Amino acid sequence: MKFVLLPCLLAVSSIIGLASPPQYSPRKDIVTGLRSVTFDCLAVADFNSDGRPDFVVGDRRGGNIQVYLNEGGGNFSAPVITAQLDPTLTQAPLVVGDFDEDGKQDLIVSTFPIESGTYVEKAIFYSGNGDGTFTQRSIIPKVSWSFGATVADVNQDSHLDLISTSNPTNVALGDGHGAFSLQYYDAFHVGVRRFAVGDFNGDGVSEIAATIDVTLPSFAAVQLVGPTVPRAITVYRPYSPPGDIAAADFNGDGKLDLLLGGGANLPPGGGPSMATILLGNGDLTFPQRIFLQLPHASTFGTAYTAVADINNDQKPDVVVADSASNTLSIFLNDGTGTFPQTAPDFTADLPQFVGQLQTADFNGDGLPDIIVTNYQNQNVSIYFSQTAPTLSLTSSASSTFTGSSVSLTVSATSASKVPPTGTINLMDGATSLGQQALDASGTTTFSLSNLPVGQHSLTATYSGDANFIPATSPALTQSVNDIQVALPAASQTITAGGTATYQLAVTPTPGLTGSITITCSQLPSLATCDPLTLPINGQPATATLTVHTTAPVTRTSSTIHAAAFGLLSITLLPFCRRRSLRVLAITIALSATLFTAGCSGGSPSSSTKPPTVVSPGTPQGSTQFTITTAITLGGQTLTRTSLATLVVQ
Numbered sequence: 001m002k003f004v005l006l007p008c009l010l011a012v013s014s015i016i017g018l019a020s021p022p023q024y025s026p027r028k029d030i031v032t033g034l035r036s037v038t039f040d041c042l043a044v045a046d047f048n049s050d051g052r053p054d055f056v057v058g059d060r061r062g063g064n065i066q067v068y069l070n071e072g073g074g075n076f077s078a079p080v081i082t083a084q085l086d087p088t089l090t091q092a093p094l095v096v097g098d099f100d101e102d103g104k105q106d107l108i109v110s111t112f113p114i115e116s117g118t119y120v121e122k123a124i125f126y127s128g129n130g131d132g133t134f135t136q137r138s139i140i141p142k143v144s145w146s147f148g149a150t151v152a153d154v155n156q157d158s159h160l161d162l163i164s165t166s167n168p169t170n171v172a173l174g175d176g177h178g179a180f181s182l183q184y185y186d187a188f189h190v191g192v193r194r195f196a197v198g199d200f201n202g203d204g205v206s207e208i209a210a211t212i213d214v215t216l217p218s219f220a221a222v223q224l225v226g227p228t229v230p231r232a233i234t235v236y237r238p239y240s241p242p243g244d245i246a247a248a249d250f251n252g253d254g255k256l257d258l259l260l261g262g263g264a265n266l267p268p269g270g271g272p273s274m275a276t277i278l279l280g281n282g283d284l285t286f287p288q289r290i291f292l293q294l295p296h297a298s299t300f301g302t303a304y305t306a307v308a309d310i311n312n313d314q315k316p317d318v319v320v321a322d323s324a325s326n327t328l329s330i331f332l333n334d335g336t337g338t339f340p341q342t343a344p345d346f347t348a349d350l351p352q353f354v355g356q357l358q359t360a361d362f363n364g365d366g367l368p369d370i371i372v373t374n375y376q377n378q379n380v381s382i383y384f385s386q387t388a389p390t391l392s393l394t395s396s397a398s399s400t401f402t403g404s405s406v407s408l409t410v411s412a413t414s415a416s417k418v419p420p421t422g423t424i425n426l427m428d429g430a431t432s433l434g435q436q437a438l439d440a441s442g443t444t445t446f447s448l449s450n451l452p453v454g455q456h457s458l459t460a461t462y463s464g465d466a467n468f469i470p471a472t473s474p475a476l477t478q479s480v481n482d483i484q485v486a487l488p489a490a491s492q493t494i495t496a497g498g499t500a501t502y503q504l505a506v507t508p509t510p511g512l513t514g515s516i517t518i519t520c521s522q523l524p525s526l527a528t529c530d531p532l533t534l535p536i537n538g539q540p541a542t543a544t545l546t547v548h549t550t551a552p553v554t555r556t557s558s559t560i561h562a563a564a565f566g567l568l569s570i571t572l573l574p575f576c577r578r579r580s581l582r583v584l585a586i587t588i589a590l591s592a593t594l595f596t597a598g599c600s601g602g603s604p605s606s607s608t609k610p611p612t613v614v615s616p617g618t619p620q621g622s623t624q625f626t627i628t629t630a631i632t633l634g635g636q637t638l639t640r641t642s643l644a645t646l647v648v649q
Contacts, residue, residue: 022310022311022332023469036375036378041094042373044096045105047104060112065126074466100127102127122142122144124139143164143172143182148165154183240274273323274291275303275318296325306318310346319368348383357370357372364416365414390471393408407448410446419438433448455511458477459475483509483631491645492645499547500549502545504629505540514535514633554614626642626644
């Protein structure tokens with residue numbers, strides 16, 4: 001059997017988080033321009049196969065069929081019109097399904113022709129063209145309905161059938177090619193309003209549950225028929241006439257239950273709006289009844305009901321449109337089916353004269369939206385579900401140095417096919433750092449370079465739009481770091497060849513860890529310093545920088561030569577084997593030594609050469625040099641410089 005979207009959709013999608021209570025946008029009114037949009041003039045389906053649900057509206061007086069194609073994001077096209085070929089046939093109640101199994105959604109529309117002064121039941125089969133338009137294919141005789149019809153595979157031949165409130169009630173059995181044959185259910189009394197189809201006794205065969213309303217309360221009932229139940233059995237007789245009916249397992253016991261909506265607009269025989277759940281035993285009995293607490297209204301009215309998983313917890317919830325109080329109510333199911341809440345989990349104002357209620361995920365956020373019709377002004381009104389998108393805030397570098405630029409990227413994501421729109425406000429605690437619009441992918445990036453030193457708790461707040469409520473991201477800690485270097489004694493005085501030490505006090509930003517390197521430059525010639533590596537852990541630390549200088553070196557040439565000769569003579573002693581030669585060598589060495597002493601102590605008039613400078617050493621004077629302190633973090637390097645003075649005497 002081809003996939004079909006039934007008139008009352010149970011909108012279920014991928015599981016996403018939703019805060020409780022549910023959130024919905026203010027209603028969006030769509031003016032149809034039709035003359036009579038009354039009961040069962042609305043159906044929902046994907047008419048152009050784009051994966052988004054559209055809706056169709058019929059006019060009981062004008063004969064036109066109008067399809068509103070879903071353009072995404074809660075927007076719809078101008079109506080795509082299919083005109084009735086015979087303008088004498090007024091029509092409106094309709095159902096949707098792929099009856100000819102070509103993959104395109106079709107329509108069956110009920111008409112109300114008068115022939116020779118007599119009302120004649122006829123329905124028209126329209127084959128879908130896949131673009132929101134339809135082609136009239138055939139007339140289905142003896143089929144018509146004023147209130148309700150349901151599409152289901154009644155005879156289990158894998159083809160869609162039509163159950164309608166014709167008099168007597170009949171089933172138009174489809175053959176999968178757009179042709180139908182009739183099977184009557186005369187077991188139902190007159191006054192049938194709506195149907196629900198399901199296996200209520202677990203025998204593998206579906207039964208038909210119907211609501212009966214003949215104005216007088218004593219005749220109001222819920223009845224069941226089926227292959228194993230040839231005669232209708234009454235399973236419930238409410239005080240207020242029942243209208244809407246839907247089947248779902250509300251208490252999770254694997255047995256189908258029933259949801260009823262009803263009441264009457266006017267007495268006699270009427271009553272207040274009612275929404276009731278009948279919990280089934282799986283044997284065609286429904287002994288336990290749950291009455292939902294609708295907002296109080298002083299007038300009579302009707303409650304239109306629908307089943308939808310509002311919060312995606314895989315439990316059927318209840319949506320009620322109450323014409324007495326003009327209130328839209330949502331009751332969330334805790335899984336027990338008892339609905340103990342004394343007030344709805346969500347309410348909104350309804351326009352007066354609501355005549356139909358359905359649900360579908362129009363805005364693609366994975367949650368059901370709510371659509372109602374108005375039989376006074378012929379409007380269609382939609383309440384779009386709103387969820388909070390998931391906001392993520394990421395930094396290009398969670399720890400930076402003062403003066404460095406950092407990029408903060410905000411992404412707003414959801415299960416919706418439509419990305420969030422609107423603006424993001426980047427907050428530093430309670431201070432706004434700027435506001436930017438989300439791009440088409442739901443992302444925006446802030447570039448910051450002026451954050452003060454310290455720890456910053458950053459969040460992104462989202463403004464919300466038609467589909468999403470405001471939201472705030474988890475906090476992101478952004479560290480802006482710095483180091484301060486103090487040089488208490490910036491000047492040191494030494495003699496050439498000595499060393500000078502400089503004490504540095506390093507104060508990092510709390511929490512900053514890493515290794516600091518300390519170097520120096522612009523020292524005087526023949527002076528050096530020892531580079532340092534100082535580990536820090538967010539606490540103040542000290543380091544000692546040592547500067548080395550070089551002493552001057554001089555020499556006298558004669559002294560050096562004589563001494564060298566004497567040393568050479570002594571070196572040769574071991575090689576002199578004769579006693580006479582050893583004596584001679586010793587004599588020469590002593591003579592050279594005495595000669596050296598004499599020359600060095602002679603008068604200025606001596607012929608010895610003046611001393612020769614081998615190395616001048618570090619020059620005397622005052623020199624200002626630079627001490628550089630640096631730390632690298634995440635590819636960024638922060639440097640601090642200090643000026644120091646070295647005085648060489």
